[in-house]
Amino acid sequence: MQAPHPTSGQPGVPFSTSYAALALAVVTLLAALLAHELSAYSKRRAMPPGPFRWPLIGNALQVPQVHPWLTYSRWAHVYGDIYYLDALGQHIIVINSAKVARELLDRRSSIYSGRPHLTMLGDLAGYDRMLLLQPYGDELRQQRRLISQTLSISTIGQYYDIQEAAARRLVLGVIDNPSPLEGQIKTHIASIIMLVTYGYTVKGTEDVLTERAIKVMENLSLGETPGTWLVDIIPQLKYLPSCMPGSTFLNTAKAWRKLLYTTSRTLYQWSKEHSENGTAHLPNLCASVLANADGKATLQLEESLMWAALTVLAGGLESNISTILSFILAMLHYPDVQKKAQAEIDAVVGSGRLPQISDRSSLPYIRSVIAEVYRWLPAGPLGAPHALDEDDVYDSVFLPRGSLIIPNVWHMLHDPDVYPEPDVFKPERYGGSDIEMKKVTDVAFGFGRRACPGFHFAQGTIFSIVVTVLATCDIVPVVDDHGREIIPDIRYPTKAALCPEDVKCVFRPRSEKAKSALIHSTTSIL
Numbered sequence: 001m002q003a004p005h006p007t008s009g010q011p012g013v014p015f016s017t018s019y020a021a022l023a024l025a026v027v028t029l030l031a032a033l034l035a036h037e038l039s040a041y042s043k044r045r046a047m048p049p050g051p052f053r054w055p056l057i058g059n060a061l062q063v064p065q066v067h068p069w070l071t072y073s074r075w076a077h078v079y080g081d082i083y084y085l086d087a088l089g090q091h092i093i094v095i096n097s098a099k100v101a102r103e104l105l106d107r108r109s110s111i112y113s114g115r116p117h118l119t120m121l122g123d124l125a126g127y128d129r130m131l132l133l134q135p136y137g138d139e140l141r142q143q144r145r146l147i148s149q150t151l152s153i154s155t156i157g158q159y160y161d162i163q164e165a166a167a168r169r170l171v172l173g174v175i176d177n178p179s180p181l182e183g184q185i186k187t188h189i190a191s192i193i194m195l196v197t198y199g200y201t202v203k204g205t206e207d208v209l210t211e212r213a214i215k216v217m218e219n220l221s222l223g224e225t226p227g228t229w230l231v232d233i234i235p236q237l238k239y240l241p242s243c244m245p246g247s248t249f250l251n252t253a254k255a256w257r258k259l260l261y262t263t264s265r266t267l268y269q270w271s272k273e274h275s276e277n278g279t280a281h282l283p284n285l286c287a288s289v290l291a292n293a294d295g296k297a298t299l300q301l302e303e304s305l306m307w308a309a310l311t312v313l314a315g316g317l318e319s320n321i322s323t324i325l326s327f328i329l330a331m332l333h334y335p336d337v338q339k340k341a342q343a344e345i346d347a348v349v350g351s352g353r354l355p356q357i358s359d360r361s362s363l364p365y366i367r368s369v370i371a372e373v374y375r376w377l378p379a380g381p382l383g384a385p386h387a388l389d390e391d392d393v394y395d396s397v398f399l400p401r402g403s404l405i406i407p408n409v410w411h412m413l414h415d416p417d418v419y420p421e422p423d424v425f426k427p428e429r430y431g432g433s434d435i436e437m438k439k440v441t442d443v444a445f446g447f448g449r450r451a452c453p454g455f456h457f458a459q460g461t462i463f464s465i466v467v468t469v470l471a472t473c474d475i476v477p478v479v480d481d482h483g484r485e486i487i488p489d490i491r492y493p494t495k496a497a498l499c500p501e502d503v504k505c506v507f508r509p510r511s512e513k514a515k516s517a518l519i520h521s522t523t524s525i526l
């Protein structure tokens with residue numbers, strides 16, 4: 001028997017054996033490294049096309065910060081329907097066609113329904129409890145179920161009177177006080193959602209609870225704005241002591257979290273108490289869910305309901321405000337479309353009554369105008385980002401797990417091959433076909449298991465505002481001191497939602513009778 005070698009590290013193990021083991025380990029390690037590199041290389045080679053990536057930082061310096069959908073759209077002409085970016089190791093897949101979006105986000109929705117992790121908004125400010133930011137899983141499904149229970153196509157009819165009344169109050173409000181337009185629209189849209197979600201009646205433009213809710217949503221929008229928060233790129237920054245220079249975002253997040261939690265709890269508790277004692281407007285989302293639970297709502301259900309309700313407010317507020325402002329902008333730029341739309345309402349509804357949501361099926365041109373607003377200036381030009389939960393392959397290209405999936409809704413709705421003269425507002429492009437209009441809403445309201453659960457409800461709100469304004473008023477530009485008309489430019493800041501800014505106009509009643517009908521209806525309902 002051979003004696004152990006004195007330099008062997010393992011007493012009792014022969015040198016030749018340990019040498020062989022070491023050699024084997026080295027070879028195995030090298031083989032593993034080679035395999036990893038080869039696999040990474042082959043994956044890299046099979047990645048979708050995209051702009052040149054620098055070592056280490058990838059495309060970090062090219063990721064657009066201003067109106068990113070426009071740059072992504074320009075790149076779509078170069079790299080095609082699906083391309084790849086790498087921002088400091090974060091894989092980003094941009095989808096530019098409805099066909100690819102359908103295939104990945106709809107048909108493969110079991111792995112494409114996550115949301116990206118946001119450090120500022122989620123970890124620090126606490127917004128990750130809301131459905132909007134939930135990863136795909138049980139809590140998401142639970143919150144979506146609670147919403148669809150109340151806002152499904154079969155139940156939304158019960159809210160038509162609220163939507164019509166708010167639309168009429170909004171029009172009257174703008175006739176009497178056209179400035180600030182955005183503020184008026186915000187208050188009235190918030191009033192619809194507060195009533196439907198919590199049964200809460202907004203008390204004028206300075207209602208404290210509504211103001212707080214709007215502030216929560218404004219913070220959400222700021223938090224979502226791409227490229228605003230360094231901590232989303234370098235998450236370790238969240239561990240900075242809050243007294244360090246450069247860490248003011250920590251105090252911001254703390255203040256946001258406090259407002260978020262107090263507002264969501266106050267609104268939910270208000271709804272619960274006042275629905276029970278009969279002083280809240282019924283039905284409302286919170287009361288309906290609690291009534292269905294028949295006194296057996298668990299704490300967990302109530303918690304989910306509280307966050308789902310707040311997400312309804314979030315989902316419905318900014319998207320609706322942007323859509324209405326875009327509609328007004330379109331009417332100011334395209335007065336002929338406005339006249340044609342009014343002619344349809346006059347012919348179908350007449351001037352003897354105010355239009356209702358139930359008139360929708362008889363007004364194809366109005367439906368086309370609304371579809372064209374969703375297309376022309378989509379409220380979510382990049383939709384909402386999804387996250388890919390597993391590695392995938394599409395059309396022979398590799399899509400890595402953890403990728404951020406950006407549906408470039410703007411490009412899908414502005415691709416000149418699909419929509420010729422995409423920047424022109426032209427409701428005639430649908431030829432009155434609901435199938436063509438649906439191609440727009442299928443994209444503008446999101447995809448797969450994350451598609452907007454407020455779609456049918458939003459259709460009612462938008463339709464009732466559009467049809468009420470057009471039936472009763474001419475939307476005309478304001479004039480300057482010399483009597484010259486000022487048509488607002490089509491401008492919008494870079495935010496997650498595309499919301500036109502500085503839109504000014506006058507709602508001029510088409511007749512005294514129309515204005516009286518509005519006054520009469522707002523004093524007689526709700």
Ligand code: HEM
Nearest residue numbers: 132312315316319323379380384445446447450452454458
């Ligand atoms: C013109 C109006 C609206 C537009 C254009 C719109 C559009 C969208 C889009 C693009 C998404 C993201 C979908 C995706 O991830 O693929 C979304 C999500 C959502 N929307 Fe809407 N929406 C509108 C109105 C509403 C209304 C009125 C409500 C509530 C009553 C609502 C509630 C939500 C909620 C809760 C989500 C999050 C869904 C999730 O993360 O699973 N939306 N919406």
